[in-house]
Amino acid sequence: MKAHKPVALAAILGVMIVSGLATAQSPEDTEMAVLEQPGSAEAGEVAVGDVVSLEQAVIVEQPEDYGLALAPEGDRYAIINDMLVRIDPENGKILSILRPVEGQ
DSSP states (O other): OTTHHHHHHHHHHHHHHHHHHHHHSOHHHHHHHHHOOOOBOOTTOOOTTOBOOTTTOEEOSOGGGGTOOOOOTTOEEEEETTEEEEEETTTTEEEEEEEEOSOO
């Protein structure tokens, strides 16, 4: 009879965990996730996925000046709103934000 207690306890724990996970994501969370879509970079703000015009970007011609190696093939480093970023020069999409830079 004692051998059944650990199995029953494990089953109860499993049900509690699964039911907790099911309620952890409310419909509001799902709706919010759908609303978060890439946009355009506003003045002073940049986010991964934003699309910027190349007129907004100062392309980094010498990445070593910023302690960087060459950008991955097809990408470029740029400064947008005093942030050092990696962009896709074909469409202006911000691929990653590296760090703030001053006075650029």
